[in-house]
Structures are given as C-alpha cells and as structure tokens.
Amino acid sequence: MSLALTVDGGRWRAHLRAVTEATPGLVPVAKGNGYGFTLGRLARKAQWLDDQGLSVDTLAVGTYEELPEVATRYAGNLMVLTPWRSFQPPPDPAVSKRVIHTVSRPDDLAGLLEAQPGARYVLELETSMRRHGMTAPQLWDVARRLGGGRLEGVALHLPLATGSGHQVEAERLLNDVVAAELPTTTIWVSHLTPAELSTLRSSYADLDLRPRIGTELWLGDREALRATATVLDVHELRRGDSFGYRGRTSPRAGHLLVVSGGTAHGIGLESPMGDSGLRSRAAVVARGGLDAAGLTRSPFWVGGKQRLFAEPPHMQASMLWLPGDALVPEVGDRVDARVRYTATSFDRVEVV
Ligand SMILES: *Cc1c(COP(=O)(O)O)cnc(C)c1O
Numbered sequence: 001m002s003l004a005l006t007v008d009g010g011r012w013r014a015h016l017r018a019v020t021e022a023t024p025g026l027v028p029v030a031k032g033n034g035y036g037f038t039l040g041r042l043a044r045k046a047q048w049l050d051d052q053g054l055s056v057d058t059l060a061v062g063t064y065e066e067l068p069e070v071a072t073r074y075a076g077n078l079m080v081l082t083p084w085r086s087f088q089p090p091p092d093p094a095v096s097k098r099v100i101h102t103v104s105r106p107d108d109l110a111g112l113l114e115a116q117p118g119a120r121y122v123l124e125l126e127t128s129m130r131r132h133g134m135t136a137p138q139l140w141d142v143a144r145r146l147g148g149g150r151l152e153g154v155a156l157h158l159p160l161a162t163g164s165g166h167q168v169e170a171e172r173l174l175n176d177v178v179a180a181e182l183p184t185t186t187i188w189v190s191h192l193t194p195a196e197l198s199t200l201r202s203s204y205a206d207l208d209l210r211p212r213i214g215t216e217l218w219l220g221d222r223e224a225l226r227a228t229a230t231v232l233d234v235h236e237l238r239r240g241d242s243f244g245y246r247g248r249t250s251p252r253a254g255h256l257l258v259v260s261g262g263t264a265h266g267i268g269l270e271s272p273m274g275d276s277g278l279r280s281r282a283a284v285v286a287r288g289g290l291d292a293a294g295l296t297r298s299p300f301w302v303g304g305k306q307r308l309f310a311e312p313p314h315m316q317a318s319m320l321w322l323p324g325d326a327l328v329p330e331v332g333d334r335v336d337a338r339v340r341y342t343a344t345s346f347d348r349v350e351v352v
Pocket of ligand 1: 031189212213216
C-alpha cells in the first residue's frame with residue numbers, strides 16, 4: 001500500500017563495486033533524501049564497499065544535520081559539503097574528530113578553529129559554479145596564515161559538465177591551488193567527468209584527486225531500480241459523474257484510479273500538457289477529452305501510457321483518470337512511477 005523503490009540488490013551492488021573500482025579515491029556522497037534510498041542505507045553501503053577492501057575512507061554529507069544519520073553506520077571520515085558558518089551548532093563531540101569541515105571564506109577558518117580547536121577542514125576554492133568558495137588570491141592569503149587545525153585539502157565544486165566540459169577551468173583552478181603552496185596535495189573535486197579526471201591525474205601527478213560522487217554511483221544503473229505505486233481503489237465513472245475535492249465532473253466514461261503516492265512523497269504536478277498551443281488545445285477540446293479541462297500529466301504509467309491526474313495529488317495518494325478504452329488494473333496491482341529519485345520519499349525500499 002505504498003510508494004516503493006524496488007532495488008535489484010545483486011545488480012545494484014555490482015554497479016557500486018564497479019564504479020568504486022573504476023574511480024580511485026572515490027568519496028561517496030550521501031545527502032538529502034539519500035538519493036531515494038535513505039541516508040542510513042547509503043552509509044551502510046559505503047561501509048560495505050570499504051569492508052570489501054575497496055578503500056572508501058571518507059563519506060560526504062550535504063549538511064551538518066545529516067551527520068547523525070550516517071555516523072553510526074559508517075566508520076570513516078565524514079566530510080560536510082555545506083561550508084562551516086559561525087551560526088552552525090557544532091557537531092556531536094562523539095563524531096567531531098571524524099568530521100572534515102568545508103571552509104569557504106577566509107575569516108571562517110579562525111571562527112571554526114575557535115569553536116573546535118584542532119578541527120579538520122578543507123579550503124574551498126570558488127569555481128564557475130559560484131555557490132561557495134574563496135577566490136584564488138584569498139586562498140593564497142589564507143595559505144600564508146595557516147596555523148592550528150588539520151588542513152585536509154582543497155575542495156572544488158564544478159558545475160555539471162556541459163558539451164565542452166571543464167578541462168580548461170579545472171586546469172586553471174589546479175594551477176591556482178599549486179600556486180598557493182599549501183601543505184597538502186589532496187584536492188576534493190565534484191562533477192569532473194571520468195575522462196577529465198584521468199587527464200588531470202596524468203598532468204598533475206603530484207596531486208591526489210578525490211572525486212565526490214553521488215548520482216553516478218547510487219543511481220548510475222537505472223535498470224537496477226524501479227519505482228512503483230500500488231492501486232488502492234478503482235471507481236467506474238459515467239459521463240457527468242462528479243469526483244474529487246473540487247467536484248469535477250467526468251466529461252466521458254472512464255475510470256478513476258486511486259494510487260499510493262502524493263505530495264507527502266514529493267509527487268507534484270508535472271509540467272502541464274506538453275503541446276499546449278492554442279490550436280492544439282482547440283483540437284483537444286474538440287475531441288472532448290478530460291485533458292481539455294487542463295488536466296496535467298502524472299508520473300504514473302498504467303497500461304504502458306503516462307496517465308493524467310484527475311485532480312492535483314493529495315497528501316498520500318493520487319487520483320488518476322483512465323479513459324474508457326484503457327485496461328483497468330485491480331486493487332493491489334503495482335503501476336510504474338517515473339519519479340525523480342532525488343526528490344521522492346519512498347515509503348519502502350525493497351531490496352530483492
Ligand atoms: C551533491 C554534491 C555532489 C554530488 O553530486 P552528484 O551530482 O549527485 O554526483 C558533489 N559535490 C558537492 C559539493 C555536492 O553538493
């Protein structure tokens with residue numbers, strides 16, 4: 001009776017192993033909703049990879065608040081991707097020695113070391129992302145004033161690779177890091193492609209590149225994953241029958257399908273009908289479909305077709321419109337849900 005993520009365990013684990021083996025220095029990223037799997041499950045999998053002898057010594061989380069979710073399930077270093085700020089309550093002393101902070105502004109280093117003497121940290125250098133990070137001159141300045149704490153490297157968060165990639169930018173940034181003459185050779189990178197990583201590794205052989213990867217690791221083999229909702233109810237509708245919170249009336253005969261999964265799971269209204277030009281809208285109206293009433297596509301697929309929401313999703317369930325000629329599933333049947341894993345809270349993760 002739930003929105004479920006079904007994982008082909010053997011296939012998923014083989015993928016995790018393969019990516020880890022192919023990516024020396026990999027730092028798995030477990031953040032947010034745990035990419036659909038939950039943070040705890042990802043932390044256990046990172047530990048499992050390390051136990052397999054693949055040397056996963058560090059796990060990255062998005063926020064300080066996520067640390068308790070992973071700290072008891074994974075034994076290695078815990079890097080926090082959100083930069084340290086003075087208003088951030090300090091992590092639990094039981095884990096603070098394992099935490100690697102991100103320092104993205106020159107003045108924050110002193111603040112961090114005051115709040116947690118001996119803290120481990122990386123210095124984040126700004127990239128074309130411009131989310132967080134200090135400029136190269138700021139990095140060089142900080143490099144001259146280091147003292148206290150444990151510098152664990154420099155962090156670079158690049159944007160997602162576009163057509164031309166970021167080889168040129170990455171080289172410029174690495175040159176800036178080298179010019180800082182820091183007492184570290186470790187560079188924590190995000191969103192470099194495998195090809196860029198290997199090119200950079202050969203041109204900067206003295207540097208130790210640590211790729212921080214989430215999506216390609218956890219969600220890289222989509223064939224291992226399937227999201228499904230369960231049919232909770234089916235109602236036959238005659239033309240003119242009313243239904244839903246808003247008392248809509250059915251313009252045609254068909255079925256109303258109630259499936260698990262609603263706004264509480266992150267199920268939202270998809271972008272409205274793709275072809276919404278006036279002429280096509282007029283054609284739809286002429287055909288007299290429910291879609292003429294401005295219904296939007298749902299992420300649920302029934303009988304091989306993407307179905308329309310009969311009305312906006314409810315908190316725990318969604319109502320779908322099934323036209324009269326469609327095959328009607330039975331209560332208890334599963335239907336495919338094509339959802340964004342990073343934005344969906346599943347009721348259940350089933351490893352089969
Ligand atoms: C989320 C995040 C990553 C991982 O991103 P994916 O696209 O999921 O691989 C890496 N680095 C930083 C700084 C991030 O915030």
